[in-house]
Amino acid sequence: MFENLTDRLSRTLKNISGRGRLTEENVKETLREVRMALLEADVALPVVREFVNSVKERAVGQEVSKSLSPGQAFIKIVQSELENAMGEANEALDLSAQPPAVIMMAGLQGAGKTTSVAKLSKFLREREKKSVLVVSADVYRPAAIKQLETLAAEVDVQFFPSDVSQKPVDIANAAIAHAKLKFIDVVIVDTAGRLHVDEAMMDEIKELHAAVKPVETLFVVDAMTGQDAANTAKAFNEALPLTGVVLTKVDGDARGGAALSIRHITGKPIKFLGVGEKTDALEAFHPDRVASRILGMGDVLSLIEEVERGVDQEKAMKLAAKVKQGGNFDLEDFREQLQQMKNMGGMMNMIEKLPGVGQLPPEALAQVQDGKMTGQMEAIINSMTPGERQRPDIIKGSRKRRIAMGSGTQIQDVNRLLKQFTQMQKMMKKMSSKGGMKKMMRGMSGMLPPGMKMPGR
Incomplete structure:
Protein backbone atom coordinates (compact mmCIF):
# COMPACT_ATOMS: atom_id res chain seq x y z
CA MET A 1 0.00 0.00 0.00
CA PHE A 2 1.37 3.43 -1.09
CA GLU A 3 4.81 1.86 -1.80
CA ASN A 4 5.78 4.41 -4.49
CA LEU A 5 4.78 7.43 -2.39
CA THR A 6 6.44 6.03 0.74
CA ASP A 7 9.66 5.32 -1.11
CA ARG A 8 9.80 8.77 -2.74
CA LEU A 9 8.86 10.74 0.39
CA SER A 10 11.21 8.73 2.63
CA ARG A 11 14.16 9.51 0.33
CA THR A 12 13.20 13.19 0.09
CA LEU A 13 12.68 13.72 3.81
CA LYS A 14 15.82 11.77 4.74
CA ASN A 15 17.88 14.56 3.14
CA ILE A 16 16.36 17.20 5.40
CA SER A 17 15.95 15.19 8.63
CA GLY A 18 19.55 15.71 9.77
CA ARG A 19 19.70 19.45 9.02
CA GLY A 20 20.68 21.53 12.03
CA ARG A 21 19.13 24.61 10.47
CA LEU A 22 16.32 25.03 7.96
CA THR A 23 16.50 27.87 5.47
CA GLU A 24 13.81 29.04 3.08
CA GLU A 25 15.99 27.64 0.27
CA ASN A 26 16.32 24.05 1.56
CA VAL A 27 12.65 23.99 2.60
CA LYS A 28 11.71 25.17 -0.92
CA GLU A 29 13.89 22.47 -2.50
CA THR A 30 12.41 19.71 -0.30
CA LEU A 31 8.85 20.88 -0.95
CA ARG A 32 9.50 20.78 -4.71
CA GLU A 33 10.39 17.09 -4.28
CA VAL A 34 7.34 16.49 -2.04
CA ARG A 35 5.11 18.16 -4.65
CA MET A 36 6.50 15.91 -7.41
CA ALA A 37 6.05 12.81 -5.22
CA LEU A 38 2.38 13.68 -4.59
CA LEU A 39 1.66 14.43 -8.25
CA GLU A 40 3.28 11.14 -9.30
CA ALA A 41 1.05 9.40 -6.73
CA ASP A 42 -1.94 10.83 -8.67
CA VAL A 43 -3.02 13.15 -5.86
CA ALA A 44 -5.41 15.83 -7.18
CA LEU A 45 -3.68 19.15 -7.99
CA PRO A 46 -5.79 21.35 -5.61
CA VAL A 47 -4.91 18.95 -2.77
CA VAL A 48 -1.19 19.08 -3.63
CA ARG A 49 -1.26 22.89 -3.83
CA GLU A 50 -2.98 23.32 -0.46
CA PHE A 51 -0.79 20.67 1.19
CA VAL A 52 2.50 22.23 0.02
CA ASN A 53 1.38 25.76 0.99
CA SER A 54 0.34 24.63 4.50
CA VAL A 55 3.67 22.81 5.09
CA LYS A 56 5.66 25.81 3.78
CA GLU A 57 3.77 28.25 5.99
CA ARG A 58 4.44 26.17 9.11
CA ALA A 59 8.02 25.19 8.19
CA VAL A 60 9.41 28.69 7.72
CA GLY A 61 7.62 30.00 10.80
CA GLN A 62 8.39 29.88 14.53
CA GLU A 63 7.41 26.21 14.85
CA VAL A 64 10.65 24.97 13.28
CA SER A 65 13.14 27.71 14.17
CA LYS A 66 12.59 27.15 17.92
CA SER A 67 12.94 23.37 17.62
CA LEU A 68 16.11 21.61 18.80
CA SER A 69 15.91 19.33 15.77
CA PRO A 70 14.54 21.37 12.82
CA GLY A 71 14.73 18.45 10.35
CA GLN A 72 12.64 16.21 12.61
CA ALA A 73 10.21 19.07 13.27
CA PHE A 74 9.75 19.47 9.50
CA ILE A 75 8.87 15.77 9.12
CA LYS A 76 6.36 16.11 11.97
CA ILE A 77 4.73 19.00 10.09
CA VAL A 78 4.51 16.88 6.90
CA GLN A 79 2.93 14.06 8.93
CA SER A 80 0.44 16.43 10.57
CA GLU A 81 -0.57 17.93 7.18
CA LEU A 82 -0.99 14.44 5.67
CA GLU A 83 -3.38 13.67 8.54
CA ASN A 84 -5.27 16.95 7.94
CA ALA A 85 -5.61 16.12 4.22
CA MET A 86 -7.10 12.72 5.04
CA GLY A 87 -9.38 13.84 7.85
CA GLU A 88 -7.38 13.93 11.14
CA ALA A 89 -9.21 11.12 12.98
CA ASN A 90 -11.15 7.92 12.33
CA GLU A 91 -14.88 8.54 11.87
CA ALA A 92 -16.80 5.46 12.95
CA LEU A 93 -20.23 4.47 11.63
CA ASP A 94 -23.12 6.17 13.40
CA LEU A 95 -25.55 3.36 14.17
CA SER A 96 -27.32 5.09 17.06
CA ALA A 97 -30.75 4.87 15.38
CA GLN A 98 -33.88 2.94 16.28
CA PRO A 99 -33.09 -0.61 15.06
CA PRO A 100 -32.70 -1.60 12.36
CA ALA A 101 -30.06 0.98 11.40
CA VAL A 102 -29.96 1.01 7.58
CA ILE A 103 -26.67 1.30 5.68
CA MET A 104 -26.86 1.91 1.94
CA MET A 105 -23.89 1.06 -0.30
CA ALA A 106 -23.48 2.95 -3.59
CA GLY A 107 -20.82 2.95 -6.30
CA LEU A 108 -19.82 2.07 -9.83
CA GLN A 109 -19.80 -1.46 -11.23
CA GLY A 110 -16.58 -3.35 -10.50
CA ALA A 111 -15.60 -1.22 -7.48
CA GLY A 112 -16.09 -4.17 -5.11
CA LYS A 113 -19.45 -3.11 -3.67
CA THR A 114 -20.99 -6.55 -3.05
CA THR A 115 -17.76 -7.87 -1.50
CA SER A 116 -17.61 -4.74 0.69
CA VAL A 117 -21.18 -5.43 1.92
CA ALA A 118 -20.01 -8.88 3.08
CA LYS A 119 -16.82 -7.51 4.66
CA LEU A 120 -18.71 -4.77 6.48
CA SER A 121 -21.38 -7.18 7.75
CA LYS A 122 -18.63 -9.45 9.12
CA PHE A 123 -16.89 -6.43 10.69
CA LEU A 124 -20.15 -5.38 12.43
CA ARG A 125 -20.99 -8.91 13.57
CA GLU A 126 -17.54 -9.74 14.98
CA ARG A 127 -16.26 -6.40 16.27
CA GLU A 128 -19.45 -4.46 17.07
CA LYS A 129 -21.46 -7.56 18.11
CA LYS A 130 -24.40 -6.54 15.89
CA SER A 131 -26.93 -8.82 14.21
CA VAL A 132 -26.88 -8.05 10.47
CA LEU A 133 -29.22 -8.64 7.52
CA VAL A 134 -27.95 -8.06 3.96
CA VAL A 135 -30.12 -7.53 0.87
CA SER A 136 -29.39 -6.90 -2.81
CA ALA A 137 -31.46 -4.26 -4.63
CA ASP A 138 -29.44 -4.84 -7.82
CA VAL A 139 -32.22 -6.06 -10.13
CA TYR A 140 -30.02 -5.77 -13.24
CA ARG A 141 -27.53 -8.48 -12.37
CA PRO A 142 -29.00 -11.77 -11.07
CA ALA A 143 -25.40 -12.88 -10.44
CA ALA A 144 -25.01 -10.02 -7.92
CA ILE A 145 -27.95 -11.35 -5.86
CA LYS A 146 -26.52 -14.88 -5.91
CA GLN A 147 -23.02 -13.58 -5.06
CA LEU A 148 -24.35 -11.74 -1.99
CA GLU A 149 -26.28 -14.84 -0.85
CA THR A 150 -23.08 -16.94 -1.07
CA LEU A 151 -21.00 -14.31 0.77
CA ALA A 152 -23.65 -13.87 3.49
CA ALA A 153 -23.49 -17.62 4.23
CA GLU A 154 -19.68 -17.41 4.31
CA VAL A 155 -19.59 -14.56 6.86
CA ASP A 156 -22.52 -16.00 8.86
CA VAL A 157 -25.04 -13.12 8.53
CA GLN A 158 -28.67 -13.24 7.42
CA PHE A 159 -29.57 -12.82 3.75
CA PHE A 160 -32.93 -11.44 2.54
CA PRO A 161 -33.90 -12.96 -0.85
CA SER A 162 -34.79 -10.77 -3.85
CA ASP A 163 -35.20 -11.25 -7.61
CA VAL A 164 -34.99 -9.27 -10.84
CA SER A 165 -38.79 -8.97 -11.21
CA GLN A 166 -39.04 -6.71 -8.14
CA LYS A 167 -38.50 -2.97 -7.76
CA PRO A 168 -35.43 -1.88 -5.71
CA VAL A 169 -37.58 0.22 -3.33
CA ASP A 170 -39.96 -2.71 -2.66
CA ILE A 171 -37.01 -5.08 -2.01
CA ALA A 172 -35.39 -2.69 0.50
CA ASN A 173 -38.67 -1.94 2.32
CA ALA A 174 -39.51 -5.67 2.63
CA ALA A 175 -36.02 -6.37 4.05
CA ILE A 176 -36.37 -3.57 6.63
CA ALA A 177 -39.85 -4.80 7.66
CA HIS A 178 -38.42 -8.33 8.10
CA ALA A 179 -35.51 -6.95 10.18
CA LYS A 180 -37.95 -5.14 12.50
CA LEU A 181 -39.91 -8.36 13.07
CA LYS A 182 -36.72 -10.30 13.84
CA PHE A 183 -35.15 -7.53 16.00
CA ILE A 184 -32.09 -7.27 13.73
CA ASP A 185 -29.68 -4.40 14.52
CA VAL A 186 -28.40 -3.46 11.06
CA VAL A 187 -29.65 -3.84 7.46
CA ILE A 188 -27.09 -3.33 4.67
CA VAL A 189 -28.59 -2.58 1.25
CA ASP A 190 -26.45 -3.39 -1.80
CA THR A 191 -27.46 -1.19 -4.76
CA ALA A 192 -26.99 -1.52 -8.52
CA GLY A 193 -23.75 -0.30 -10.04
CA ARG A 194 -23.18 1.11 -13.53
CA LEU A 195 -20.07 1.36 -15.68
CA HIS A 196 -20.27 5.17 -15.46
CA VAL A 197 -22.28 7.87 -13.68
CA ASP A 198 -25.59 8.34 -15.57
CA GLU A 199 -28.83 10.20 -14.91
CA ALA A 200 -31.12 7.15 -14.79
CA MET A 201 -28.88 5.48 -12.23
CA MET A 202 -28.78 8.60 -10.07
CA ASP A 203 -32.58 9.03 -10.17
CA GLU A 204 -33.10 5.41 -9.13
CA ILE A 205 -30.63 5.59 -6.25
CA LYS A 206 -32.11 8.94 -5.05
CA GLU A 207 -35.58 7.33 -4.97
CA LEU A 208 -34.21 4.35 -3.02
CA HIS A 209 -32.42 6.65 -0.57
CA ALA A 210 -35.59 8.69 0.04
CA ALA A 211 -37.57 5.49 0.68
CA VAL A 212 -35.20 3.75 3.14
CA LYS A 213 -33.72 6.85 4.88
CA PRO A 214 -30.36 5.20 5.71
CA VAL A 215 -28.32 6.36 8.71
CA GLU A 216 -25.17 5.75 6.65
CA THR A 217 -24.77 6.12 2.88
CA LEU A 218 -21.36 4.77 1.93
CA PHE A 219 -19.74 5.27 -1.46
CA VAL A 220 -17.58 2.32 -2.51
CA VAL A 221 -14.72 3.26 -4.83
CA ASP A 222 -11.65 1.54 -6.30
CA ALA A 223 -8.40 3.09 -4.96
CA MET A 224 -6.54 2.13 -8.13
CA THR A 225 -8.47 4.74 -10.15
CA GLY A 226 -6.45 7.45 -8.32
CA GLN A 227 -7.86 10.99 -8.36
CA ASP A 228 -10.68 9.76 -10.65
CA ALA A 229 -11.95 7.98 -7.52
CA ALA A 230 -12.26 11.35 -5.80
CA ASN A 231 -14.04 12.92 -8.81
CA THR A 232 -16.55 10.03 -9.03
CA ALA A 233 -17.17 10.32 -5.28
CA LYS A 234 -17.85 14.04 -5.79
CA ALA A 235 -20.44 13.30 -8.52
CA PHE A 236 -22.23 10.84 -6.22
CA ASN A 237 -22.03 13.26 -3.30
CA GLU A 238 -23.85 15.90 -5.35
CA ALA A 239 -26.71 13.45 -5.95
CA LEU A 240 -26.77 11.69 -2.56
CA PRO A 241 -26.05 12.86 0.98
CA LEU A 242 -23.04 10.57 1.42
CA THR A 243 -21.80 9.99 4.98
CA GLY A 244 -18.52 8.32 4.07
CA VAL A 245 -16.36 6.38 1.64
CA VAL A 246 -15.11 2.78 1.49
CA LEU A 247 -11.84 2.69 -0.46
CA THR A 248 -11.34 -0.77 -1.99
CA LYS A 249 -8.37 -2.60 -3.59
CA VAL A 250 -5.94 -0.54 -1.49
CA ASP A 251 -3.53 -3.50 -1.39
CA GLY A 252 -3.08 -3.14 -5.17
CA ASP A 253 -2.61 0.66 -5.05
CA ALA A 254 1.07 1.58 -4.88
CA ARG A 255 0.34 5.30 -5.35
CA GLY A 256 -2.16 6.47 -2.71
CA GLY A 257 -3.67 9.38 -4.70
CA ALA A 258 -7.27 8.46 -3.86
CA ALA A 259 -6.70 8.27 -0.11
CA LEU A 260 -5.12 11.73 -0.11
CA SER A 261 -7.66 13.38 -2.47
CA ILE A 262 -11.11 12.11 -1.43
CA ARG A 263 -11.59 14.08 1.81
CA HIS A 264 -10.51 17.37 0.20
CA ILE A 265 -12.65 16.97 -2.95
CA THR A 266 -15.83 15.52 -1.39
CA GLY A 267 -15.63 16.79 2.19
CA LYS A 268 -16.58 13.23 3.20
CA PRO A 269 -14.42 10.95 5.37
CA ILE A 270 -12.93 7.63 4.28
CA LYS A 271 -14.39 5.23 6.85
CA PHE A 272 -12.95 1.90 5.69
CA LEU A 273 -10.15 0.46 3.56
CA GLY A 274 -10.55 -2.80 1.64
CA VAL A 275 -7.11 -4.39 1.85
CA GLY A 276 -7.53 -7.76 0.15
CA GLU A 277 -9.97 -10.29 -1.26
CA LYS A 278 -10.72 -12.19 1.96
CA THR A 279 -13.93 -11.32 3.83
CA ASP A 280 -11.95 -10.10 6.87
CA ALA A 281 -9.76 -7.78 4.75
CA LEU A 282 -11.47 -4.56 5.89
CA GLU A 283 -9.75 -1.97 8.09
CA ALA A 284 -11.20 1.08 9.82
CA PHE A 285 -9.48 4.12 8.27
CA HIS A 286 -7.21 5.99 10.69
CA PRO A 287 -5.61 9.05 8.98
CA ASP A 288 -2.84 9.28 11.61
CA ARG A 289 -1.82 5.63 11.11
CA VAL A 290 -1.96 5.87 7.30
CA ALA A 291 0.14 9.08 7.39
CA SER A 292 2.66 7.25 9.56
CA ARG A 293 2.73 4.35 7.07
CA ILE A 294 3.17 6.72 4.10
CA LEU A 295 6.22 8.27 5.81
CA GLY A 296 7.78 4.83 6.36
CA MET A 297 7.20 4.98 10.14
CA GLY A 298 5.02 1.88 10.15
CA ASP A 299 1.69 1.31 11.86
CA VAL A 300 2.39 -0.59 15.06
CA LEU A 301 -1.02 0.19 16.61
CA SER A 302 -2.91 -1.53 13.76
CA LEU A 303 -0.45 -4.42 13.92
CA ILE A 304 -1.12 -4.92 17.66
CA GLU A 305 -4.90 -4.77 17.09
CA GLU A 306 -4.61 -7.34 14.27
CA VAL A 307 -2.56 -9.67 16.45
CA GLU A 308 -5.10 -9.36 19.29
CA ARG A 309 -7.94 -10.23 16.90
CA GLY A 310 -6.18 -12.90 14.87
CA VAL A 311 -4.54 -14.91 17.64
Missing part, protein backbone atom coordinates in the same frame (compact mmCIF):
# COMPACT_ATOMS: atom_id res chain seq x y z
CA ASP A 312 -6.47 -17.89 18.98
CA GLN A 313 -6.68 -16.75 22.62
CA GLU A 314 -7.23 -20.27 24.01
CA LYS A 315 -4.15 -21.67 22.23
CA ALA A 316 -2.10 -18.62 23.22
CA MET A 317 -3.01 -19.05 26.91
CA LYS A 318 -2.15 -22.77 26.81
CA LEU A 319 1.22 -22.00 25.25
CA ALA A 320 1.92 -19.22 27.80
CA ALA A 321 1.02 -21.57 30.67
CA LYS A 322 3.26 -24.30 29.22
CA VAL A 323 6.28 -21.97 28.94
CA LYS A 324 5.64 -20.44 32.37
CA GLN A 325 5.61 -23.87 33.99
CA GLY A 326 9.05 -24.56 32.56
CA GLY A 327 7.86 -26.46 29.48
CA ASN A 328 9.89 -26.04 26.33
CA PHE A 329 8.64 -23.96 23.41
CA ASP A 330 9.23 -26.51 20.63
CA LEU A 331 8.97 -26.68 16.85
CA GLU A 332 5.35 -27.89 17.04
CA ASP A 333 4.54 -24.61 18.84
CA PHE A 334 6.61 -22.66 16.30
CA ARG A 335 4.62 -24.23 13.41
CA GLU A 336 1.40 -23.26 15.21
CA GLN A 337 2.63 -19.63 15.34
CA LEU A 338 3.39 -19.69 11.59
CA GLN A 339 -0.13 -20.94 10.85
CA GLN A 340 -1.67 -18.20 13.00
CA MET A 341 0.44 -15.62 11.15
CA LYS A 342 -0.96 -16.98 7.88
CA ASN A 343 -4.48 -16.49 9.25
CA MET A 344 -3.66 -12.82 9.92
CA GLY A 345 -2.99 -12.15 6.25
CA GLY A 346 0.54 -13.49 6.08
CA MET A 347 3.94 -12.17 7.04
CA MET A 348 3.96 -9.34 4.46
CA ASN A 349 0.74 -7.88 5.86
CA MET A 350 2.43 -7.67 9.26
CA ILE A 351 5.89 -6.62 8.08
CA GLU A 352 4.63 -3.65 6.07
CA LYS A 353 3.18 -2.17 9.28
CA LEU A 354 6.61 -2.11 10.94
CA PRO A 355 8.73 1.06 10.94
CA GLY A 356 11.58 1.23 8.41
CA VAL A 357 10.25 -1.57 6.20
CA GLY A 358 11.15 0.48 3.11
CA GLN A 359 14.83 0.17 4.02
CA LEU A 360 14.78 -3.64 3.80
CA PRO A 361 16.59 -5.11 0.76
CA PRO A 362 14.16 -5.68 -2.17
CA GLU A 363 15.13 -9.37 -2.45
CA ALA A 364 14.17 -9.98 1.21
CA LEU A 365 10.80 -8.27 0.69
CA ALA A 366 10.16 -10.20 -2.52
CA GLN A 367 10.69 -13.47 -0.66
CA VAL A 368 8.16 -12.48 2.01
CA GLN A 369 5.71 -11.07 -0.54
CA ASP A 370 5.13 -14.31 -2.39
CA GLY A 371 4.64 -16.23 0.86
CA LYS A 372 7.74 -18.30 0.06
CA MET A 373 9.30 -17.86 3.50
CA THR A 374 6.35 -19.07 5.61
CA GLY A 375 5.56 -21.97 3.24
CA GLN A 376 9.18 -23.08 3.21
CA MET A 377 9.45 -22.98 7.02
CA GLU A 378 6.29 -25.07 7.38
CA ALA A 379 7.58 -27.61 4.82
CA ILE A 380 10.86 -27.97 6.76
CA ILE A 381 9.06 -28.55 10.08
CA ASN A 382 6.67 -31.04 8.41
CA SER A 383 9.70 -33.05 7.19
CA MET A 384 10.89 -33.64 10.76
CA THR A 385 9.93 -36.56 13.00
CA PRO A 386 7.76 -35.83 16.08
CA GLY A 387 10.88 -36.42 18.22
CA GLU A 388 12.89 -33.83 16.26
CA ARG A 389 10.11 -31.26 16.59
CA GLN A 390 10.02 -31.74 20.37
CA ARG A 391 13.83 -31.81 20.80
CA PRO A 392 15.37 -29.61 18.06
CA ASP A 393 18.83 -29.90 19.69
CA ILE A 394 19.16 -33.45 18.26
CA ILE A 395 18.99 -32.13 14.68
CA LYS A 396 22.58 -32.45 13.48
CA GLY A 397 24.34 -33.20 10.13
CA SER A 398 22.64 -36.32 8.71
CA ARG A 399 19.23 -35.33 10.10
CA LYS A 400 19.56 -31.89 8.50
CA ARG A 401 20.37 -33.50 5.15
CA ARG A 402 17.31 -35.78 5.38
CA ILE A 403 15.00 -32.86 6.41
CA ALA A 404 16.31 -30.64 3.56
CA MET A 405 15.78 -33.45 1.03
CA GLY A 406 12.28 -34.20 2.35
CA SER A 407 11.19 -30.56 2.18
CA GLY A 408 12.84 -29.75 -1.16
CA THR A 409 15.12 -27.17 0.47
CA GLN A 410 18.83 -26.65 1.15
CA ILE A 411 20.73 -27.39 4.40
CA GLN A 412 21.28 -23.62 4.85
CA ASP A 413 17.45 -23.16 4.82
CA VAL A 414 17.16 -25.72 7.65
CA ASN A 415 19.93 -23.91 9.56
CA ARG A 416 18.15 -20.57 9.07
CA LEU A 417 14.89 -21.98 10.41
CA LEU A 418 16.61 -23.45 13.48
CA LYS A 419 18.28 -20.07 14.14
CA GLN A 420 14.94 -18.23 13.90
CA PHE A 421 13.35 -20.83 16.14
CA THR A 422 16.08 -20.32 18.78
CA GLN A 423 15.44 -16.55 18.74
CA MET A 424 11.69 -17.14 19.13
CA GLN A 425 12.38 -19.56 22.01
CA LYS A 426 14.43 -16.90 23.84
CA MET A 427 11.66 -14.34 23.33
CA MET A 428 9.06 -16.75 24.75
CA LYS A 429 11.22 -17.26 27.85
CA LYS A 430 11.50 -13.49 28.32
CA MET A 431 7.74 -13.10 28.03
CA SER A 432 7.14 -15.76 30.67
CA SER A 433 9.59 -14.16 33.12
CA LYS A 434 8.39 -11.64 35.70
CA GLY A 435 7.46 -8.40 33.95
CA GLY A 436 8.48 -9.94 30.61
CA MET A 437 5.40 -8.77 28.75
CA LYS A 438 5.89 -5.23 30.07
CA LYS A 439 9.51 -5.27 28.88
CA MET A 440 8.39 -6.46 25.47
CA MET A 441 5.67 -3.80 25.22
CA ARG A 442 8.17 -1.14 26.32
CA GLY A 443 10.49 -2.26 23.55
CA MET A 444 7.68 -2.08 21.01
CA SER A 445 6.61 1.39 22.17
CA GLY A 446 10.04 2.64 21.12
CA MET A 447 9.05 1.77 17.54
CA LEU A 448 6.07 4.14 17.52
CA PRO A 449 6.17 7.53 15.76
CA PRO A 450 6.43 10.67 17.99
CA GLY A 451 3.26 11.48 19.90
CA MET A 452 1.76 7.99 19.53
CA LYS A 453 1.20 5.68 22.48
CA MET A 454 0.59 1.98 22.88
CA PRO A 455 -3.07 1.08 23.59
CA GLY A 456 -3.90 1.40 27.28
CA ARG A 457 -0.69 3.25 28.14
